[in-house]
Amino acid sequence: MSIDFPNDELEPLLDQLTIADLDATEWERLRTLIADNPAAQRRYLEAIHLREGLAYLLLHEPLVAGDASAPSPAETSVGPSLAAASRRDASAEASTATPRVRHLKSRWFPSWAAAAGIAFVAGAAAVALFQQGWAPLLAEKEQETPRTVAPVAASPVPLLQETQLGKISGLSLDASAEAISSSMQVGQVLRCGEVVQIPVGFMRIQLDDGPELLIEGPAEFSLVGNESVFVRSGRLSARGGQRLLLQTPLLTAECLDASVAFEASDDDSASIYVSEGVVTLMTTPQERVEGEKIRVLHSGEGIVAEPSSAKGALRTTDRGPLPRIVTEWSDIEKQLSKYQQLVLGDRPVAYWPLYRVRKNRRVLDLTQNGHDGLPIGNWPAELKENDDADDAERGVYFNGESYIEPDRKPPVNLQNGFAIEGWARPEGPAQYQAIFTSRWVLESYTPNQQCFGITLYAGDNNQWEFWTGVGKRGKLWNVMESPKKIDREEWSHVVGVFTPTDVSEPGFMRGIGRLYVNGEEVLQHEQEVSLTDFDWPARIGAAEFVPRYLTSWLFKGRLSDIALYGYPLEPQRIKEHYQVGQPTVSSKTSALRPSSPWLLASLGRSSAP
Known part of the structure; x- marks a missing residue:
């Protein structure tokens, strides 16, 4: 069909699309109007890119010319998620914030909104x-x-x-x-x-x-x-x-x-x-x-x-x-640190180096397996120049009010065994502080309690601890505690390994649990674990939600290079990880605000989790 411009039917639809949204009938009519008509399609593309720009403006404060605090274009531009996440908010705000829309000319307009709009039209x-x-x-x-x-x-x-x-x-x-x-x-x-x-x-x-x-x-x-x-x-x-x-x-x-x-x-x-x-x-x-x-x-x-x-x-x-x-892509991996290349070479299921973690940014799973994490809690919005990690750009500070949770739990088949490792330097008095957990408790603190999953902790006795879930009613955890106390002035390399030996009964696997600290095996224990698996969360710096204690066992201190493997790491590889990783870890990491007293009080307890 042929449309002359300006068109009395098309333009109102595009105006509505730009500042709000269309219902199903309006969308269908818009499809009909732009079908087989390049001019109409170009007008549609112009409108949709303008809509992206409006959504950005409605979510940001105006910038005053000459304001030294004004972000650079790289800090203020918009990426691909804006349309999906913020457009709904922007549309709702647009319906109640007419004065803001009227005064758009007084606000900074991101360069991509105009430039990319014109360019995309030409590209289409x-x-x-x-x-x-x-x-x-x-x-x-x-x-x-x-x-x-x-x-x-x-x-x-x-x-x-x-x-x-x-x-x-x-x-x-x-x-x-x-x-x-x-x-x-x-x-x-x-x-x-x-x-x-x-x-x-x-x-x-x-x-x-x-x-x-x-x-x-x-x-x-x-x-x-x-x-x-x-x-x-x-x-x-x-x-x-x-x-x-x-x-x-x-x-x-x-x-x-x-x-x-x-x-x-x-x-x-x-x-x-x-x-x-x-x-x-x-x-x-x-x-x-x-x-x-x-x-x-x-x-x-x-x-x-x-x-x-x-x-x-x-x-x-x-x-x-x-x-x-x-x-x-292998050329990009060659630019990683020697330790990061070593870990990736051992094929982890997931690996989080913890690089420049802050609010509203994903935490990359460096394996590219898609287990990127979301920072939750009291994280800084931006990092100061002096708040970066060490020279190898590794590590992050957890202030006891924050943790990281992947969108989906990395899969581990306990019949094949597993290993979980990380670098940690806890602060404050001895209490339960989770390095990494992938666990759940059913009917907690009842005679029918069932414990599932794995935990790598700094314990309330100031010892490193590695737990696995038995999974049987009335049973607790397989608990392994390092003989030596934690040196809270230095980084520690902590690894928990489970090596399966045989199926003890349907749904349960018998094997050997081992705890390594700084490259050395400090404890091993024969144990039985449950093969039951369901969609419980995995977390860095916290355990699962416990209603009585909010989010439990939040870590306070520094963590770096958390990796989960779908098989037992060999002792020699663990030693090599410690030797290669030790010189590059330092206490210079990104800082967070101090913990608030009410949260620490609500999390305090003396009994085992």
């Missing part, structure tokens, strides 16, 4: 034009004279965030810690048109119908099609998959069975180098300027493209490989 148009207007050009030989391609009717563009196009499959430590979006984590789904920004570090993206991408920050990009990525700025490499369409405001690259390195710098330049395969280059269509084929690149060829004086035209220069662009 490039997808549509490529699909129906550029594809025949790929069959042409490189030496043929480039020709202009006239725009054609586009296929319907999926409504923003309706279509899943890929997911985050990997994050570097700094990308996770400095993420603009509070919910950015491994396993996060990316939908059509979501604006993703990476201030620093690396992100790995797996397209549902395309290759794997490695993107280095600072970068800003959106997935805009099944095999299409719009990159406004940043460095990117891609390999695998039959087809990939890379777009920038200047350049569009159709990659066929190709391994490429790519760098975009807003409207200023775009560079590409082809290691393998074939890449066809086109100018990205602009308003009233049609796309034009530039050339075809083969293995070992590359160019840099920059705007020329003629409108819509580009100046291209041959170039060699792009330096310092990472093409393998």
Whole structure:
């Protein structure tokens, strides 16, 4: 259908979408209005990006020009989760906060909201034009004279965030810690048109119908099609998959069975180098300027493209490989500390180095298995420069009012055994302080009490303790206590290991529990554990909720490098972990506010948990 602009039906729907939301009937009507109409689709994309910007503004205070406390663009930009989490809040606030909306012009507007909106519109148009207007050009030989391609009717563009196009499959430590979006984590789904920004570090993206991408920050990009990525700025490499369409405001690259390195710098330049395969280059269509084929690149060829004086035209220069662009995730892991590489090499189920932990940021599971944690409690919103961890950037301070909980419990099959390790330096008087727990108690403090799971503690007797759940009614825990007292002035490397021997009876496993402190076995104990498993929480720095005591056994002090293994670690490996990790752990860690007296009083008890 054809729509003239301004349109009396489309514009009110887009206005409503921008500041609030649409009901099912309105959404269906909007779909009909924009179907098969590129102009209407562009208006829709403009509106949806403006909506992202409004949601950001409604959740942040205005910035006064010259205010020294004003955050930098990297601190104030918005990532992919805003649309899902904060849009509902922003929509509700918009309905009751009309004066704030009226005065948007007086507020700081994030650069991506306008720039990425325009860029994404151009990118979406490039997808549509490529699909129906550029594809025949790929069959042409490189030496043929480039020709202009006239725009054609586009296929319907999926409504923003309706279509899943890929997911985050990997994050570097700094990308996770400095993420603009509070919910950015491994396993996060990316939908059509979501604006993703990476201030620093690396992100790995797996397209549902395309290759794997490695993107280095600072970068800003959106997935805009099944095999299409719009990159406004940043460095990117891609390999695998039959087809990939890379777009920038200047350049569009159709990659066929190709391994490429790519760098975009807003409207200023775009560079590409082809290691393998074939890449066809086109100018990205602009308003009233049609796309034009530039050339075809083969293995070992590359160019840099920059705007020329003629409108819509580009100046291209041959170039060699792009330096310092990472093409393998293993190259990113090589940048980790020696200790972190050692732990990852032993294949843990989950590994939390605990790097720059603070409020509203995920805590990365460095295995990339997706057990990223959520800081809960009294964490600082930001860290001061002098509050960083040690020179190896490891460790975090727990103030007795905070803990970390993964979204899902890492799976451990007790029939295969397990090991749990961590570095700890508790503070204050001796009391139960959890390093790591994955446990639950049914009918606590009754004759029918059942205990399940595992616990690594600093005990109330000032000894390191390792507990496993018996799981039988009326039975307590298998408790192992280190013979020596805890040295609270130094870091300790504490490891609990369970090695299975045989099935004692259905649902129960017999084995040997071992406790290691600073690389040495200090205790072993034959024990029986329950194989029962259900969805209880795993926590770093706390145990499960106990109604009488709020969240129990909160850790106060410093923790670092918590790792869980799905098999028993060998004694020699434990010793090596201690020897390699010991020199890099120091007491210089991120600080939290002192514990409040009411919370400490409510948690105090003298009996065993």
